[in-house]
Amino acid sequence: MAELAGAFGVxxxxxxxxxxxxxxxxxxRVVADEFARFRALxxxxxxxxxxxxxxxxxxxxxxxxxxTFAVGKADVIAGTYPNEEASFxxxxxxxxxxxxxxxxxxxxxxxxxxxxxxxxxEPRLDxxxxxxxxxxxxxxxxxxxxxxxxxxxxxxxxARRFTELGVYLRExxxxxxxxxxxxxxGTGHLAYELGGPRQFSGxxxxxxxxxxxxxxxxxxxxxxxxxxxxxxxxxxxxNLSFQFLNFLTxxxxxxxRATTAEGVGCRFGNEPFFSWDTP
Amino acid sequence: MSRGVVNVVLYDIEVxxxxxxxxxDDPEPFVDGRSLSDEERAALxxxxxxxxxxxxxxxxxxxxxxxxxxxxxxxxxxxxLAEYRTAVERHGYPDFIT
Numbered sequence: 502m503a504e505l506a507g508a509f510g511v512x513x514x515x516x517x518x519x520x521x522x523x524x525x526x527x528x529x530r531v532v533a534d535e536f537a538r539f540r541a542l543x544x545x546x547x548x549x550x551x552x553x554x555x556x557x558x559x560x561x562x563x564x565x566x567x568x569t570f571a572v573g574k575a576d577v578i579a580g581t582y583p584n585e586e587a588s589f590x591x592x593x594x595x596x597x598x599x600x601x602x603x604x605x606x607x608x609x610x611x612x613x614x615x616x617x618x619x620x621x622x623e624p625r626l627d628x629x630x631x632x633x634x635x636x637x638x639x640x641x642x643x644x645x646x647x648x649x650x651x652x653x654x655x656x657x658x659x660a661r662r663f664t665e666l667g668v669y670l671r672e673x674x675x676x677x678x679x680x681x682x683x684x685x686x687g688t689g690h691l692a693y694e695l696g697g698p699r700q701f702s703g704x705x706x707x708x709x710x711x712x713x714x715x716x717x718x719x720x721x722x723x724x725x726x727x728x729x730x731x732x733x734x735x736x737x738x739x740n741l742s743f744q745f746l747n748f749l750t751x752x753x754x755x756x757x758r759a760t761t762a763e764g765v766g767c768r769f770g771n772e773p774f775f776s777w778d779t780p
Numbered sequence: 781m782s783r784g785v786v787n788v789v790l791y792d793i794e795v796x797x798x799x800x801x802x803x804x805d806d807p808e809p810f811v812d813g814r815s816l817s818d819e820e821r822a823a824l825x826x827x828x829x830x831x832x833x834x835x836x837x838x839x840x841x842x843x844x845x846x847x848x849x850x851x852x853x854x855x856x857x858x859x860x861l862a863e864y865r866t867a868v869e870r871h872g873y874p875d876f877i878t
Binding site: 558559563564565582583584587588653654655656694695696697698700701736740741 | 784785787788791794795796797833838839840841842843844847848851861865868869872873876877878
């Protein structure tokens with residue numbers, strides 16, 4: 502049976518890529534340091550494969566066709582899109598995929614368990630995956646199974662559903678007949694807004710939400726988190742705050758208090774860094 | 781209600797540099813034959829960012845398209861962000877559910 506090699510939650514703000522290309526400006530120093538610390542922790546954990554929970558930003562899944570939860574299964578997976586190369590200077594990347602564990606999560610002849618995932622045999626990663634991978638696995642050598650969650654285009658899954666996804670992923674990973682070590686990565690935001698009047702204000706759009714959210718993760722307080730993450734509360738925190746829900750999946754998968762739980766203050770508000778030692 | 785179609789158009793505009801240039805040159809093919817309200821069609825054709833925001837375009841997609849168009853037109857980021865803010869802030873937080 503496969504073994505969990507830890508769970509890590511990080512930001513993916515694409516503007517970081519150019520800003521931190523050389524010596525990071527003072528307010529981003531801690532963000533760069535935390536990425537470096539997590540990179541070392543992941544190297545130490547020595548995973549054979551990364552299951553990566555993130556939300557595609559209307560590239561592969563859009564208002565044309567939106568998947569609520571989708572598994573990407575392919576031998577090789579390309580990353581970024583022309584508009585992201587232009588806007589953020591992201592490099593085109595390629596990472597190995599891992600169809601074996603992708604099928605263990607998704608199902609093979611029939612869908613495997615409590616989740617009727619959509620799937621893609623040609624997943625393509627946008628900045629939500631590419632930015633964390635560039636910082637955490639810079640040689641892009643570890644196979645990745647992207648799990649897309651819709652946190653951007655309502656109707657969204659409820660907070661409870663994100664916790665159920667975490668429990669399911671753990672069961673599916675642990676039931677996978679393999680000796681490989683599986684690390685789970687997740688990305689999202691704390692309170693965050695883009696495209697609205699409060700964007701790029703230089704501080705968090707909702708420090709109260711951030712304090713609560715970091716506390717839920719730190720304490721493994723899933724009941725409180727689910728109660729606190731209603732659609733209206735997340736929207737009030739900022740129109741992209743729904744992406745916090747991805748961290749509830751990691752917290753539920755880990756089923757324990759986090760080892761690291763922090764919102765690192767910078768020009769983009771509080772950037773989330775979470776880690777769990779999975780028993 | 782066709783906000784979802786507006787969102788599809790917004791993405792089509794900023795797929796790459798060529799699509800941005802094509803939209804600026806002639807927006808008609810981007811809206812032609814699509815199920816849009818007259819108001820939505822006019823706001824896209826006239827590229828009225830404030831109007832599109834007020835009509836409930838997805839804020840992320842609107843920002844991305846607006847930034848790509850502004851860059852193409854030679855605006856600096858501070859100039860663009862000031863212009864964008866002026867366009868949207870009087871509208872508060874319109875419903876963007878499709």
